Amino acid sequence: xxxxxxxxxxxxxxxxxxxxGPQKLPELGKAFGKGIQEFKKASREITDAxxxxxxxxxxx
Numbered sequence: 001x002x003x004x005x006x007x008x009x010x011x012x013x014x015x016x017x018x019x020x021g022p023q024k025l026p027e028l029g030k031a032f033g034k035g036i037q038e039f040k041k042a043s044r045e046i047t048d049a050x051x052x053x054x055x056x057x058x059x060x
Contacts, residue, residue: 004012020028 016025016028
């Protein structure tokens with residue numbers, strides 16, 4: 001996947017406005033942000049668990 005330029009971002013924004021309308025966009029943005037936040041939290045927890053695992057084995 002490449003980087004998105006300004007024209008691509010504008011095209012995506014216009015398409016979102018056409019499909020969902022201006023009233024639904026804030027709700028979709030909020031849901032998308034919460035999803036990303038949950039994903040980051042879960043990945044952080046997994047990385048922390050993996051980092052702690054070898055130290056627990058060394059103590060035995």
